[in-house]
Amino acid sequence: MDFWSRLIAGTSLAPGGNKGASNNPEKRLARFKREYSSLLTTWRGTPNLAKDADAAEKIQQSLQDLTTILSDESRRPLPHPCIVFASSKQIYIPIGKIATISYHEGIIREGVGFFATLIDSEEENFVENEAFSKSLMNLLVRITGANSIRLSSDTESEVVELSFNITTKIRLDPEILPAWFTAQAREDDSDGQDAHEKFTGKTHKEDFPLFYLLIDYIHHEGRVGDFARTGLLYIIEAASNSVALEQWIVESDLATLMATGLGALYSQLSRKLVIDYPLGQLPPILALSDYEHPVETSEIVSSASPDFQSHMETFLSHLVFWQDVLNHCKSVEVKQTLLEHFQVIFLQQLLYPSLLESSDVDGGSSVAVLTYLRRILESLEHPDMIHLILHYLLALPDSTPAPSGSRASISAARKRKSLDLATMMATHIEVDTTPALFNLVDLIQTSLKSESEQTVSTTLQLVSVILKRHHRYAVTTLLWTSQILSDGPQRTIGAHDQEMEFLLHLAGGVGGDDNFDDVYENHVKDSMSTLESHPCSIPLLAPKAIGSTMKFPGSQATIPGAPRDIRSHTLRPEDPMLKTLNLILSTFFTNSLETNLSLTGAIVDLAACGFMRIDGWLLPDPSKYTYEDEEAEIEDPYLINSGDAIDIEERAQVKALRKMRRTPIWNASRLPAFLTQLEALVDQIQEYRASIPRFDELLQQRREAFIAASSNDATPMPPRQQPSQSKESSRSTSPRMRSGFDTLAQRIFPELGTPSRSNSPRGRRSQDQQRSSNSGFPTLTSGYGLNTPTNGRNPPPTSHPNSDTPSRDSSRAFSPSPLRADQETLRGVDIPSSQTAAFAAVDQSILARKVSLPIPKAEVAPIPFPNLKAGATTIDGSGESIIADQELATIGIKTEDVKSADILGAGEKEVTVSHILTNVLVLQEFILEIAALVQVRAGLFGEVRFV
Incomplete structure (x- = not known):
């Protein structure tokens, strides 16, 4: 009967009272009052909730029901009697007290939810009510304090999210700030405080408990840390609308807590570090070199360690939070207070001492601190933070500080804070160590001369970051430059053609079977992107309105003493950095791959600044051009x-x-040391080509190996074209293949975090290359208003005029060894598998042999290269294959052709032939990259005169 009655009445099958009470405001209020009365009765009748599980569960359920009623009512049409009742009777006060003293996480969580529901209702002005804010903050402070129970991550997240919601409302309506912040007047008790008490802040937490609650969670990961950091940013942003809050923040220990927190995270980073890669993820370019995994101990941490990477990311995220605070802070006084503490506590007391104490003989402390500094400079963009770091570490001279603050009370507060900070530091520092005697430039110069390849590579990466992102700080510190006051002589188009031909001539001398036109065109595109994105290019390339002035992004620093706007300059020949880079370049083939990639990157970054004139150190000086007697012109x-x-x-x-x-006239004696060194390296390749058996075949195999390693598809590579086929046919039929060095910089240095140059052996994309059949150089066409054809008039002389050495002008500078001719006759011929295996064994034996840098034969007696003796195909004591004479003869190779190579230098560093081949490819790509950079600069910055 009851069923039919409900059905006819149109009611639901659920209990009739619930829906009726929800729809009827009076019934809803009656139910709300009953739940609230039951809650109070249970609480008052329970002496100890922590020991009475049944009572605790009943209270938790009552709180949940109250929250559900309020949440449901806020979504229904007016009136809302339950919300009005909660406000008028201030039921949140006893509910907050119950949750505070319960020590029961379920009750605590429901209590936090109850307060959050009242705030979300946006009625009765709960967020403007001082009694409400006091009750809520008393709850939140007590449950997150040291004497409270340990809360779960979910409960902590709800607590911090509720705090964040409050800061959001303060940001949107600054008028509600007094309900949450009250600067109480107190007597000046500074005389009774010691230096540490003054240093940590004069203000008290009870003035703004919400502020300190958020500070306690800014170091957390995930949602909790995100809510805390963003909420704190909103409060700091609101300081610009309240003089009292601004002064309170200045005198509070916000800056101290943030600086010491950053320092604590920095101190957690390992003191000793080696750069390594996870097992099984070694980049192909390193796998095909002499790379060895560095030794990792309990003290020396690997950069591939998950724990290290986690610590590093946590530190950098907090550093970026510093930057966000400064970006959101509209108060000059608060900003300067933060920056002062950043400099004194972090820079002077942690970062600089770690650089000063680093050593190259203790197993990686130099690698560690140089890596940390590089990551810091890569992560920061705020001009004031960058200025503080580089100004201090580079020991730049201080300038007279500008007057700060327009309001006397705030300026006085910041002055007191600065004096307290100085007093505190003076009492805790026995020796005043500053960069005046040993600065970052000294450390860089010392580290670049280290015997540790990792130290050299890491230092070059740091130099590269400074040159690329903060070039204006390097002009008078890292570099010895001369300012160009007048236009002076300018490179002519004739000289430009000659210099481009010389660079491409060097690249052609390396040899190869690839499509060089496509590779060079990719380098041109990448160079254009590099130059256009350089910070110094903004005022050179951006259109200027009439009467307007454009500033560098870095010149927006508000701290006095920032370097002035950069002007046109060039490197002096005696520049120590240039000499050091050329010295490292001289041992290019025996350097590690990381060193060479870092070295070539630093050189490109040095030449990428639009205000850096490359004439005189990268290219010949136009003021020293000499010409032959002018020919009589035929007049019309x-x-x-x-x-x-x-x-x-x-x-x-x-x-x-x-x-x-x-x-x-191409005068070799007047060439810059850099070009002379590049030419010497290509000469060394000719020595290797003449001495290492099958050099060109092995080099081409290495190139194809990198192409195959970087290919995204599984398409088999086409067979190599026979020499009899025309190059034009080969160019038109060969598919375009990506270089094996694609995304190299990201794979080699995964910890960089910032996008590097595009992909190739140097970190740029490269395609297969093939030189022009006319001159051995790419045919250059440019869309940048500059055509750079090869010039047949007075070409740069080669360094090997005799006919015995392969000319770089040939389209393929292969060795004259009979190996070459024999192999060409075997193209397309089926070779038995046994002979193929024998041939592969010869290649592996050659690749595994150790060689050093070529030296003049007159200086040292030749040492046998691959000792491939006649005999049966066996394995000798060293594990190397010995190929029988008859098998070599079968595949067309004479034994005497692979017996010796006179390229070993006694006492020199030795590397494998495989390592040499990889470095040869890196060098070729680097030369093409330099050529592209020179060409693009000429058109982009107007560096060439046509008339």
């Missing part, structure tokens, strides 16, 4: 006899054009 008789002014002007322009097209 009509123009000679014509007295027309236009004709005379046209004749003068033609003459000027011809003058700019003249090619200077």
